[in-house]
Amino acid sequence: MSDEYRFIGKATPRGDALDIVTGRTKFVGDIKQYGMLYGKVLRSPHPHANIRSIDTAKAKRLRGVEAVLTHEDVPNWRGGVPAHLRVLDSKVRFVGDAVALIAARTEEIAAEARELIEVDYEVLPAVYDVVEAMKPDAPRLHAAFPGNVVPPGFPWFGPHTLQEVVIGDVEKGFEEADIVVEGACAYENFPNPLPPEPPGVIAAWEGADALTIWTASQGTFTDRTVLYYILGRKVNVRAHGVAVGGSYGSKNTAWLLIVQAAVLSLASGKPVKLCYTKEEQFAAFTLRLGSRIQARIGMKKDGTVTAISGDWLVNTGYYCAGTQGQVAVGCGEIQLVVRCPNWNLKPKVVCTNRAPSGIVRGYGGQELKCAFLPILTMALEKADLDPVEFFKNNYVKPGDGYYWRDGEWWVSNGVDYTKAIEEGAKAFGWKEKWKGWLKPTAVSGTKRIGVGVGVHGNADVGEDTSEAYVRLDPEGTATLYSSISEHGTGQRSSLCKMVAEVLQLPLERVSMTPPDSLANPYEFGTVGSRGTFAVGSAVIEATEDARRKLLELAAQKLDRPIEDLETADGVIYVRPTPEIRLPWKAVMGFDRTCLGHGRFEPNFTMPNFMMVFAEVEVDVETGQVALLRVGSATDVGQIIDPLNLENQLNGSLGSAGIDSAIFEETILDRATGRVMGGNMIDFKWRTFAELPPMQHVVLETPFPSHRFKAIGVGEITPSPGPAAVIMAISNAVGVRFYDYPITPDKILKALGKVQGRKARGGAA
Amino acid sequence: MKTLADIVNTVEVSTITLTVNGRQYELEIGGHPDEVDPAHTLAHTLRETLGLTGTKVGCDGGACGACTVLMDGKPILSCMMLTVEADGKSITTIEGLGDPLNGKLDPIQQAFVDNTAFQCGFCTPGIILTAKALLDENPSPTESEVKEALAGNHCRCISHYHVVEAVMAAARNRR
Ligand code: FES
Ligand code: FES
Numbered sequence: 001m002s003d004e005y006r007f008i009g010k011a012t013p014r015g016d017a018l019d020i021v022t023g024r025t026k027f028v029g030d031i032k033q034y035g036m037l038y039g040k041v042l043r044s045p046h047p048h049a050n051i052r053s054i055d056t057a058k059a060k061r062l063r064g065v066e067a068v069l070t071h072e073d074v075p076n077w078r079g080g081v082p083a084h085l086r087v088l089d090s091k092v093r094f095v096g097d098a099v100a101l102i103a104a105r106t107e108e109i110a111a112e113a114r115e116l117i118e119v120d121y122e123v124l125p126a127v128y129d130v131v132e133a134m135k136p137d138a139p140r141l142h143a144a145f146p147g148n149v150v151p152p153g154f155p156w157f158g159p160h161t162l163q164e165v166v167i168g169d170v171e172k173g174f175e176e177a178d179i180v181v182e183g184a185c186a187y188e189n190f191p192n193p194l195p196p197e198p199p200g201v202i203a204a205w206e207g208a209d210a211l212t213i214w215t216a217s218q219g220t221f222t223d224r225t226v227l228y229y230i231l232g233r234k235v236n237v238r239a240h241g242v243a244v245g246g247s248y249g250s251k252n253t254a255w256l257l258i259v260q261a262a263v264l265s266l267a268s269g270k271p272v273k274l275c276y277t278k279e280e281q282f283a284a285f286t287l288r289l290g291s292r293i294q295a296r297i298g299m300k301k302d303g304t305v306t307a308i309s310g311d312w313l314v315n316t317g318y319y320c321a322g323t324q325g326q327v328a329v330g331c332g333e334i335q336l337v338v339r340c341p342n343w344n345l346k347p348k349v350v351c352t353n354r355a356p357s358g359i360v361r362g363y364g365g366q367e368l369k370c371a372f373l374p375i376l377t378m379a380l381e382k383a384d385l386d387p388v389e390f391f392k393n394n395y396v397k398p399g400d401g402y403y404w405r406d407g408e409w410w411v412s413n414g415v416d417y418t419k420a421i422e423e424g425a426k427a428f429g430w431k432e433k434w435k436g437w438l439k440p441t442a443v444s445g446t447k448r449i450g451v452g453v454g455v456h457g458n459a460d461v462g463e464d465t466s467e468a469y470v471r472l473d474p475e476g477t478a479t480l481y482s483s484i485s486e487h488g489t490g491q492r493s494s495l496c497k498m499v500a501e502v503l504q505l506p507l508e509r510v511s512m513t514p515p516d517s518l519a520n521p522y523e524f525g526t527v528g529s530r531g532t533f534a535v536g537s538a539v540i541e542a543t544e545d546a547r548r549k550l551l552e553l554a555a556q557k558l559d560r561p562i563e564d565l566e567t568a569d570g571v572i573y574v575r576p577t578p579e580i581r582l583p584w585k586a587v588m589g590f591d592r593t594c595l596g597h598g599r600f601e602p603n604f605t606m607p608n609f610m611m612v613f614a615e616v617e618v619d620v621e622t623g624q625v626a627l628l629r630v631g632s633a634t635d636v637g638q639i640i641d642p643l644n645l646e647n648q649l650n651g652s653l654g655s656a657g658i659d660s661a662i663f664e665e666t667i668l669d670r671a672t673g674r675v676m677g678g679n680m681i682d683f684k685w686r687t688f689a690e691l692p693p694m695q696h697v698v699l700e701t702p703f704p705s706h707r708f709k710a711i712g713v714g715e716i717t718p719s720p721g722p723a724a725v726i727m728a729i730s731n732a733v734g735v736r737f738y739d740y741p742i743t744p745d746k747i748l749k750a751l752g753k754v755q756g757r758k759a760r761g762g763a764a
Numbered sequence: 765m766k767t768l769a770d771i772v773n774t775v776e777v778s779t780i781t782l783t784v785n786g787r788q789y790e791l792e793i794g795g796h797p798d799e800v801d802p803a804h805t806l807a808h809t810l811r812e813t814l815g816l817t818g819t820k821v822g823c824d825g826g827a828c829g830a831c832t833v834l835m836d837g838k839p840i841l842s843c844m845m846l847t848v849e850a851d852g853k854s855i856t857t858i859e860g861l862g863d864p865l866n867g868k869l870d871p872i873q874q875a876f877v878d879n880t881a882f883q884c885g886f887c888t889p890g891i892i893l894t895a896k897a898l899l900d901e902n903p904s905p906t907e908s909e910v911k912e913a914l915a916g917n918h919c920r921c922i923s924h925y926h927v928v929e930a931v932m933a934a935a936r937n938r939r
Contacts, residue, residue, distance in 0.1 A: 013877050020885035021873040021892060023818015023858035030817035106797070196822045196830060196886040196920050245820070245886030246920050278823040488883030488921050643880035647923055651883065654922040680827035680918065688914040688924050 007497045008708055011643045012507060015493040016243075016486055025243045028200040028216050029275055036202065037066055039264045039274035040110035042100040042117050043284060044092035047126035047353040047673025048139060051090050051119060054100060058116040064109035067267040068117070069101045074263050079230045079255045081154060084144050085319040087259050092121075093141050093318035094353050095673045096284035098256075103264040103272050126353035126673050130292060130313040133352045141318060141351045150316065150349040154324035160407030162328040165308075165335060165345040167403070170298075173307025173342030177298030181378040185738040187370035187722065188290040188315060189665035191656035192282060192683065193360045197245020199254055199285050200275030203261035211262055212238045217251045219525020220483045220517040226255050231262075241515025244487035248655035249715075250286035251487075252527065253321045253358035257285075282678030287666055288656050289323060289357040290315025291367035295345075299379040303390050309344040312368060316349050317356040323349045326364025328405035329460060329528075333365035334372060335402040336457040336607050339394045353673055355666070361655050362456075363528065366719035369456060370660075373723040374730075374738055381437035387727070388430055391455045392421045396607055404459055404604045412459075413605035414711070415701040417635055421611055424633020424697040428613040438734045446621040449628070450732025454720030455611050460528035461711045462603035466538035467521035470499060470546040472594040474585040476570020478503055478546070480512040482539060483520035484531070489714050490644035491531040495539050497640060498708065502543040504568035521597075529608055532640060532712035533705045538598040540706050546596025553594070554587045606703055608713045610634050612652060612720040616728040620751055623744025625662050625729060627692045632717070634696075637703035638710035648714035649696045653686055657718020661725035662741050780851035784814060785860025793848065800847045807831040807842035810857060818858035818889050822918065829917035832890035833857050839897040858889035861896065872896055872934040881930035883921035891917045895931045904935055 019025040056068040071088040079085050088098055100117050104110035127133045133148040141148055152163040174180055202214040211231070215223050220239035227237045244251060261274035276285060295310030312330075316323040327347045334345070360366075380387055396402060397418075401411045425431065433441045433451045440448040469481035480499050486492045496510045503510075513519055526535065547567065554572045555562040558580065566573045572587060574580040588594065613631035618624070632649055639645055652658055663684045667676045677683055702709035722740060730736045735750040748754040780800065782789045791813070792799045800809055807824070810816045810833070819842055822830035826844040833842045834856040842855075861870040872895050875881070882888045891914060898905060898913040905913070910931045911924075919927070 011880070014880055016885070017877040017880070017882075018869075020882055020888050021858075021869065021876045022862070023816075023889045025885055026817070027820070027886065029821065030811075108801075108803070194920050196828065196884070196918060197820070198822070244884060246884040248920070278825065278828075486884075488885070490880065490883070641880075643926065647880060647883050647921065647926060650922045650925050652922070654920045679825060680823040681825070685918060685920070686922075688911040688917065688919075688928070691911065691924055691928075694925065 005501055006504065007501050007507060009639050011641060012497065014490050015496055027197055027243050027245045028202065028214060029197070031202060031214055031242060033202055033204055033271035036271040036273055037103040037105060037268055038107040038110050039261055039272045040102045040107070040114050041098050041260060042102070042114045044095060044097040044099050046092060046121055046123050047095050048124040049092050049121040050124065051092065051099065052122050053120045055118040056100065059102065059113040062109065062113045062116060064105040065102065065113045066105070066270065067103040067264050068113065069263060069267055077230050077232065077259060079259065080319045081322040081324055082151065084142050087256070087263055094355055096355055097318065098260065101260055101264050103268045128352050128354055128668060128670060130290065130315045130350040130352065133350050141353065145351060148351045150320040150323065150351060152324055154322060154328060157325060157328055158406045161324065162331050162403055162405050162407045163324065164347060165331045165343040165403065168342035170307040170309045170342045170344040174298040176306045178301045179299045179379050179382045180296065181375065181382065182296040183375040183378055183738065184292065184294045185371045185374045186292040187367055187740045188292055189660060189740050190287040190290055190357060191660040191664035192287055192666055193248040193250045193656045194685065195246030195248060195250060198276045198278050198281045199251060199257050200273065201254065201258045201261050202271055202273045203258060203265045204271035205265050209234055210236045212240070213258055214240045214242050215258065216242055216244045216247065217254055218244065218247050218485055218487050218527050219252065220485065220515045221523055222252060222525050223258060224517045227258065230255060230259060239517040241483065241485035244485055247487045248361040249359040249363060249527065253286050278680060279678055282683065283675045284355055286358045286360065287317065287355055288360045289326060289364065289367045291371045293371040293375065295372060295375045297376055297379050299383060301383050303383055303385045303393060305338055305340040307342040308338065308340050312345060312347040314347060314349045315352055315354065315357060317354040318351060319356060320349060320351060321356060321358040323358065326359065330364030330368035332402060332404045333456065333458055334368055336396040336459070337369065337391070337394060337455055338376065339400070354668065355675065361715050362719040365456060365458060369719065370722045370740065373454065374726055374736065377727060386434060387453050388421065388425050391453065391611065392418055395455060395457065395609065410459065410604040412607055414607055414703055415635055417609045420609065420633045420635040420697065420699045423699065424611050424613065424631060427695055427697050428631035430613060433615065438731055440732050446619050448618050448620060448732040449615065450618065450728045450730070451613065451615050452724040452727025452731060453611065453613050454722070454724035456716050456719035457607045457609040458528060458716050459604040459607040461530055461533045461608050462606055463528050463530050463534060464524035464602055466523050466535045466600040468538040468542040468598045469521055470542040470596045472546050472550055472584065474588040474590055474592065476505070476584050477509045478505055480510065480539060481520045482512065482535065483515045483517055483523040484526055484535060485515040487526065489526060489531060489648060490641060491526045494531065494640045494644065495535060498536055498539055499543045502540060503547060505570060509570065527715065529712035529715040532710050533606065534600050536708070536710070537706045538600040541598030542596040544596065545598060546594045549594040549596060550584065550587065554582060557587055558582065606705060606711055608711050608716060610713060610716045610720050612724045614658070614721065614724040614728045616725060616732055618729055618732040618747060620733060623747035625742065627725070629693050630658065631695045632697065634713050635699040635701050636710060636713050637705060638700050638708050639698065640708070640710055645698065646696065649717050650694055652717040652721050655718055658721030658725060659686055660741060661722035663743065665741050780848055782850060783854040784810065784816065785857060789814065802846065802848055804847045805843050806845045806847050806850050809847040810842060816857050816859050820886055820889055829894065830887055830890045832893045832917070834893055834897055837897065837900060839894050858892060861892065870896065871937045872899065872931065875930040875934035875937065879926045879930040879933065881926040882923050887917060887919040891919065891927055899935055899938060903938060907932060
């Protein structure tokens with residue numbers, strides 16, 4: 001921890017801590033608007049069907065019902081990429097798809113009205129598997145997607161969005177290889193990120209062309225921009241951000257929820273709150289992407305990778321919310337982990353009759369890497385190489401380049417993570433525990449211990465744009481105008497800390513506007529670990545700008561050169577003669593403020609880094625896996641707040657992260673298309689009673705990012721975990737696995753102790 | 765003890781009494797917005813009728829602990845209890861911790877602030893109340909007793925590690 005700073009690097013209470021511990025924090029469910037109605041969604045019981053007819057007459061007659069809408073009533077608004085999904089359609093594509101929308105005076109009445117709607121379906125055949133879905137005779141979900149394959153391209157990332165990794169000459173690369181391995185691996189358990197707060201929104205129209213929403217997404221401007229296009233480019237959307245009860249990315253794909261509420265509000269002329277239940281969150285909201293890879297890897301004996309080719313099949317569920325963006329980032333991120341001159345990695349995004357898969361922490365990269373690394377390690381096994389050494393040699397270093405999401409070639413200007421890897425391995429005791437491939441660290445009776453390692457990194461810490469204003473007031477206070485929602489990282493507090501540090505103001509004198517797309521300048525939002533570098537840069541620039549304006553005024557007043565002036569605690573000093581001092585008020589008067597502006601432009605030159613070490617114990621009699629210990633290693637340049645950082649690092653166990661290797665999965669009954677166990681009792685989650693010890697190694701090698709030399713890491717902490725755990729289990733029991741999650745039945749089957757269930761990865 | 769059926773069958777009892785955070789409420793049974801419908805859960809009444817939204821509803825099915833409140837000092841899942849069942853009971857919600865007059869926090873709340881024992885904070889009210897019931901009963905718990913007591917509280921951000929530290933610190937500070 002650095003002593004250079006007054007606040008940065010120190011543990012300070014979060015600005016919203018008091019509200020959180022006293023129950024005053026307002027989440028969407030806690031907010032009411034005058035005259036507000038409650039929405040409900042009637043959902044399809046069939047995985048694929050045409051709607052022959054819907055009778056809503058009875059529902060409409062129920063007292064307290066103010067709107068009942070079907071596909072015949074709604075505007076032709078379409079979402080997804082490319083725009084292809086209507087808000088309500090004459091066809092349903094998964095069990096849980098929206099059939100009708102109801103708004104009523106109470107939730108109970110809306111739910112009762114839902115029961116009164118009669119629907120006649122023409123049931124169609126359904127398909128759940130990516131390979132089956134691409135066959136010529138497979139049921140087609142969307143007329144626009146032949147073979148159920150979604151076209152590439154993601155306008156948000158520009159015209160050249162990365163949609164594959166094709167570099168050099170793979171045939172030549174394979175010829176140069178001493179070892180060539182080939183295999184398939186499926187990370188297709190569709191774990192639910194499962195934020196504790198179910199998705200919800202309030203929508204209210206003010207006239208025909210102005211819509212206000214209260215949203216729990218991670219970016220008010222993302223909602224504003226996405227809705228602008230979906231609503232036909234003529235509606236002015238104002239998005240209020242509210243406290244986010246967990247998102248882990250998932251609530252950034254909430255356009256459909258928002259538009260459902262918006263269309264009900266339009267029809268009823270009143271504000272409408274629509275909050276999904278936990279069961280709806282399980283059955284009909286964002287899951288992780290399904291990821292399956294068939295890959296071939298060429299390597300020299302010394303571990304130099306010479307060629308990588310493969311097909312990456314991405315299951316996005318019943319429609320595509322923007323999975324091409326995740327493919328782009330996944331393709332970028334894989335290049336950060338493996339240094340290879342020859343690539344031919346071809347992704348395909350495929351629709352199936354499943355619940356939607358979309359943005360979840362790890363954003364495509366976790367999904368790709370979890371499927372890819374078990375195949376890569378087949379080559380490491382053949383070459384008898386230690387994976388930690390391999391990753392140390394391969395992880396992108398300053399001066400190395402990669403194609404990033406925009407399709408451009410970027411060169412790393414960040415730090416070398418060798419030291420972080422070495423220190424992380426040392427703290428974990430890797431050298432002592434690693435006994436070689438498929439060899440347990442220790443055996444005691446039926447229990448076998450194994451270790452594994454995974455790695456991940458992301459250059460999106462500098463993605464997209466941010467703007468901020470900082471206003472200085474005569475009383476010696478500062479206000480940050482930035483549309484950042486708090487979703488658990490403590491980012492709002494960390495930004496205030498940066499302002500306080502630049503101005504040398506006590507923390508309690510810095511406040512921040514609520515997230516609101518009307519009152520604040522443009523802000524992409526806190527995603528991709530961008531809060532520290534991207535948002536931080538705009539905030540620092542705005543603060544410095546405001547400070548300079550204040551000192552310019554003071555310079556005139558004091559008749560001193562501005563270079564001689566300093567400010568701290570709301571007072572301006574003259575450096576050579578500190579007894580000459582003016583409070584801000586004396587400079588500004590009571591009727592002036594100093595406003596600074598900052599803007600950040602995308603910069604993909606500083607990949608962050610995360611390594612996870614896992615130690616597991618497998619009982620070969622029962623197939624039970626216990627996670628004994630987790631270690632991690634990273635370098636963040638400069639810690640902004642150690643407690644917030646540690647929370648994010650511990651978060652690797654949650655949000656469809658590490659545990660998606662062993663027990664988190666969304667199980668589909670393929671006979672009916674229904675999610676089985678879509679509730680908090682049947683879906684397994686880690687409890688307080690089962691916490692493995694965690695040890696984090698965090699280095700602080702200065703980055704050339706901004707004046708605090710820091711970058712963020714929060715998004716990626718879960719991403720290396722699943723591949724580390726699958727490796728650890730394989731080493732413990734001496735058998736490789738290629739199909740997450742590694743449940744007891746799979747282990748016992750692999751050990752020849754039982755006849756296991758059919759591998760779900762490939763079966764339709 | 766009255767069974768649920770007894771209570772529902774004697775709905776000529778047209779009001780119920782709840783003491784919430786020390787304040788007594790007479791609530792009428794009925795279907796209007798400010799009344800208690802016999803089907804309303806305690807969580808619903810606290811949040812929607814009394815406006816005490818600090819109590820969170822996550823699963824509404826007894827599985828996540830977000831809706832935990834104290835009833836006569838014991839932690840209960842307010843989504844699993846009908847309001848009519850709570851007639852005559854004394855309820856403490858997160859809004860009722862600490863001292864309302866001087867705004868002083870309960871030592872557990874203070875420890876959560878000091879340890880940043882939350883991320884999104886959605887699970888926090890339920891966790892704090894569960895911890896309060898534990899410390900009231902067992903002022904010096906071991907770490908594993910704390911973990912055991914909180915095993916029914918879902919926290920997806922994984923704030924568990926800081927929560928355990930905060931509860932242990934609160935136990936020390938209360939002594
Ligand atoms: S909301 Fe009551 S236990 Fe989940
Ligand atoms: S802090 Fe977010 S779920 Fe516990």
